[in-house]
Amino acid sequence: MCTNCSFKQQLFGNLLPGELQLLNNNRYEVRYKKGETIFKQGSALTHIACFTSGMAKIFIEGLNNRNLIIKIVKNGEMVGGPGMHTDFRHHFTVSALNEVQVCLLDAEAFQNVIKTNSKFALAMMRKMNKQGILNFEKFINLTQKQMPGRIADAIFYLADVVHENDSFDVEISRQDLADMTAMTKESAIRILKEFKDAKLIQVEGNHFEILNKEALRKISLTG
Amino acid sequence: MCTNCSFKQQLFGNLLPGELQLLNNNRYEVRYKKGETIFKQGSALTHIACFTSGMAKIFIEGLNNRNLIIKIVKNGEMVGGPGMHTDFRHHFTVSALNEVQVCLLDAEAFQNVIKTNSKFALAMMRKMNKQGILNFEKFINLTQKQMPGRIADAIFYLADVVHENDSFDVEISRQDLADMTAMTKESAIRILKEFKDAKLIQVEGNHFEILNKEALRKISLTG
DNA sequence: GAACATAACTGATTTGAATCAGTATATTTG
DNA sequence: CAAATATACTGATTCAAATCAGTTATGTTC
Numbered sequence: 001m002c003t004n005c006s007f008k009q010q011l012f013g014n015l016l017p018g019e020l021q022l023l024n025n026n027r028y029e030v031r032y033k034k035g036e037t038i039f040k041q042g043s044a045l046t047h048i049a050c051f052t053s054g055m056a057k058i059f060i061e062g063l064n065n066r067n068l069i070i071k072i073v074k075n076g077e078m079v080g081g082p083g084m085h086t087d088f089r090h091h092f093t094v095s096a097l098n099e100v101q102v103c104l105l106d107a108e109a110f111q112n113v114i115k116t117n118s119k120f121a122l123a124m125m126r127k128m129n130k131q132g133i134l135n136f137e138k139f140i141n142l143t144q145k146q147m148p149g150r151i152a153d154a155i156f157y158l159a160d161v162v163h164e165n166d167s168f169d170v171e172i173s174r175q176d177l178a179d180m181t182a183m184t185k186e187s188a189i190r191i192l193k194e195f196k197d198a199k200l201i202q203v204e205g206n207h208f209e210i211l212n213k214e215a216l217r218k219i220s221l222t223g
Numbered sequence: 224m225c226t227n228c229s230f231k232q233q234l235f236g237n238l239l240p241g242e243l244q245l246l247n248n249n250r251y252e253v254r255y256k257k258g259e260t261i262f263k264q265g266s267a268l269t270h271i272a273c274f275t276s277g278m279a280k281i282f283i284e285g286l287n288n289r290n291l292i293i294k295i296v297k298n299g300e301m302v303g304g305p306g307m308h309t310d311f312r313h314h315f316t317v318s319a320l321n322e323v324q325v326c327l328l329d330a331e332a333f334q335n336v337i338k339t340n341s342k343f344a345l346a347m348m349r350k351m352n353k354q355g356i357l358n359f360e361k362f363i364n365l366t367q368k369q370m371p372g373r374i375a376d377a378i379f380y381l382a383d384v385v386h387e388n389d390s391f392d393v394e395i396s397r398q399d400l401a402d403m404t405a406m407t408k409e410s411a412i413r414i415l416k417e418f419k420d421a422k423l424i425q426v427e428g429n430h431f432e433i434l435n436k437e438a439l440r441k442i443s444l445t446g
Numbered sequence: 447g448a449a450c451a452t453a454a455c456t457g458a459t460t461t462g463a464a465t466c467a468g469t470a471t472a473t474t475t476g
Numbered sequence: 477c478a479a480a481t482a483t484a485c486t487g488a489t490t491c492a493a494a495t496c497a498g499t500t501a502t503g504t505t506c
Contacts, residue, residue, distance in 0.1 A: 062363040063446050070362070082355030085348045091359050115345065118338045125308045125337070125344070128351050132305030135358050136314050139293070140285040143365050143405040146462070174484065182366040184464060189485060205472090205484090223286050369492070397454065407494060412455060428454090428502090 002027065002103075007076045011050060014120040019113045026106030032056075032096040039094040045083040047104040051075050054100030055162070055171050059179060060092050069180040070138070072097070072162050072172070078127075085111065097171035142182050145223030150181040151191040152220035155201065159210055166210040225250065225326075230299045234273060237343040242336045249329030255279075255319040262317040268306040270327040274298050277323030278385070278394050282402060283315050292403040293361070295320070295385050295395070301350075308334065320394035365405050368446030373404040374414040375443035378424065382433055389433040 002008065002024040003017070012020055029052075032038055038049060041061045052075055059069040070092065073079055083089045084107065114121045141153050154177060159166050172180075178188040195201045200216050202209040210216060225231065225247040226240070235243055252275075255261055261272060264284045275298055282292040293315065296302055306312045307330065337344045364376050377400060382389050395403075401411040418424045423439050425432040433439060 060359055060363060063367045066367050068362055068366060070359075082352040082359065084352060085345060086352045086356065091356055111345075114348070115341045118341060118344065121341065121344045121348070122308060122334075122338065125348060125351065128348065128355070129305040129307060129309045132351070132355070132358075133309065133314055135355075135362075136283050136293075136305065138362070139291055139358075139365070140283060142362070143291060144286045144289050185483090186465080186485085187463060190463095193485080408453090409455085409495085410493060413493095416455080 005052075005103075007050065007052065010076050011078055012120075014117060014123050015113065016117065019117055019120070022109050022113060023105050026109045027103055029101065029103050032100040032102070034096055034098050036096045036100075037093060038096060038100070038102065039079070039081070039090045039092070041090050041093040043090050045081065045088045045090050046107055048084070048107055048110050049079045049094065050103040050105065051077050051079070052101045052103060055097040056094050056100055057097055057172065057176060058092050058094050067093075067179045068182060069172075069176060070135075072158075074162065080107075080110075145220075147181070147183055147187055147191050148194070148219050149221075149223035150183065151177070151188060151195070152216050154180045155195075155208065155210065155216065156220060158208065166213070168208055169206045170208060171206075228275075228326075230273065230275065233299050234301055235343075237340060237346050238336065239340065242340055242343070245332050245336060246328050249332045250326055252324065252326050255323040255325070257319055257321050259319045259323075260316060261319060261323070261325065262302070262304070262313045262315070264313050264316040266313050268304065268311045268313050269330055271307070271330055271333050272302045272317070273326040273328065274300050274302070275324045275326060278320040279317050279323055280320055280395065280399060281315050281317050290316075290402045291405060292395075292399060293358075295381075297385065303330070303333075368443075370404070370406055370410055370414050371417070371442050372444075372446035373406065374400070374411060374418070375439050377403045378418075378431065378433065378439065379443060381431065389436070391431055392429045393431055394429075 002012065002020050005011075008020070012023070015023075032054070038056060039045075051073055055072060055074045056079075057069050058071040058073060058079065059067040062068055073094075079094060082091050088107065114124060141150060145153070157180075158170060158172075159168060162168075163170075170177075174189055174192075175185045177192075178185040181188060192201075192203055195216070196203050198212075198215075200210075200212045200219075202211055225235065225243050228234075231243070235246070238246075255277075261279055262268075274296055278295060278297045279302075280292050281294040281296060281302065282290040285291055296317075302317060305314050311330065337347060364373060368376070380403070381393060381395075382391060385391075386393075393400075397412055397415075398408045400415075401408040404411060415424075415426055418439070419426050421435075421438075423433075423435045423442075425434055
């Protein structure tokens with residue numbers, strides 16, 4: 001039930017009981033295993049996904065089988081995408097990084113609630129524009145920094161946003177790290193090794209730890 | 224008066240007379256000369272600009288004095304930006320490419336109208352998401368195509384979107400073309416010359432003309 | 447209209463990053 | 477448990493694009 005969901009306040013704080021009920025009526029829960037596709041780029045956008053547990057990568061399928069990971073989502077996050085209100089198609093693929101549980105809300109019901117609740121609509125706009133600001137930063141990071149700067153950015157993203165800790169175990173592969181930073185996996189591995197040799201980070205398989213935050217920050221800022 | 228503006232339908236088709244009046248009450252017109260700054264990145268977002276004549280470039284000021292042009296706007300277009308509803312700061316700079324005339328609408332009044340008119344709010348969301356889809360395409364273009372593909376994209380953008388003609392005179396410099404495609408001006412000039420030598424386009428100063436659309440399209444698609 | 451400044455263009459060189467070609471190490475699965 | 481497969485890693489080489497160092501145009505301004 002949406003009404004007693006632990007993420008209710010975070011996601012639907014602006015909704016009236018009746019509106020929440022409307023979303024709840026057209027809702028179903030699904031579990032995905034690691035590697036499974038939750039949304040597929042190009043397919044119809046019929047539902048909005050709200051993550052209750054696990055993590056997923058959101059990526060654009062680009063040219064020559066190359067992907068660009070634009071975000072990693074976890075519990076308490078809502079995923080719609082720019083197809084909402086426009087062409088109602090998915091413009092990215094969402095794939096589970098581990099065991100994932102989501103609530104799927106009907107996109108039409110969702111849009112109706114936006115029409116009836118202007119506060120909620122404004123909150124959604126705020127959310128969209130926040131993502132827009134992040135996209136602008138990503139444009140600069142990807143086009144104006146060279147590899148060490150981009151890898152540093154990715155490490156900070158994983159530490160600060162995804163795992164909220166300077167020491168963490170990633171769910172993503174080296175290829176995924178490369179897909180986050182628009183480079184080849186060989187290059188990503190090389191930079192990681194350079195950082196390790198310079199004692200900026202500790203890396204051992206999936207375990208990452210930031211050792212010298214200031215130096216890493218400097219690399220991130222200067223590109 | 225907004226009520227008899229020639230772009231009224233295009234921009235504010237969903238508004239009630241009273242709402243349009245509200246925007247009109249807090250509105251003023253400004254003319255900018257070529258090169259002048261309309262909005263400056265980092266400054267307060269107090270107004271939304273509606274272009275009635277002329278052209279402007281919208282660009283993110285990035286690292287080491289490098290810019291990334293994300294859009295070229297002309298008459299009938301509205302420019303707010305992702306600072307709207309969030310931190311109310313500009314996240315890009317808007318600079319006039321020639322003599323420009325804009326109507327500046329109060330951002331607060333604008334937000335109030337969004338609150339009272341759900342159809343308008345939805346139309347704004349649609350607009351935001353359409354830009355979001357374009358941004359996704361731009362991510363792929365800039366990170367997964369090499370220089371010829373990116374220049375081809377820029378030429379198609381100028382022809383199809385900005386000038387709506389395969390033969391056109393640009394208001395932008397070679398440096399601007401480089402800033403649209405995330406490369407140096409030297410590289411941009413070189414690719415332009417290659418295209419010219421291959422008889423794909425005709426370039427003479429500010430005059431551009433697409434000669435071989437199919438070949439250019441192929442370069443754009445394959446990167 | 448000469449002097450200056452800005453933008454456009456060109457070639458040589460350097461450098462950053464991809465590609466290629468492997469080996470090593472986990473992780474499935476028959 | 478061995479075979480197979482995927483992932484991680486490393487070094488050599490190639491290639492794309494930036495940088496550097498100019499020249500040639502095109503405008504401005506005194």
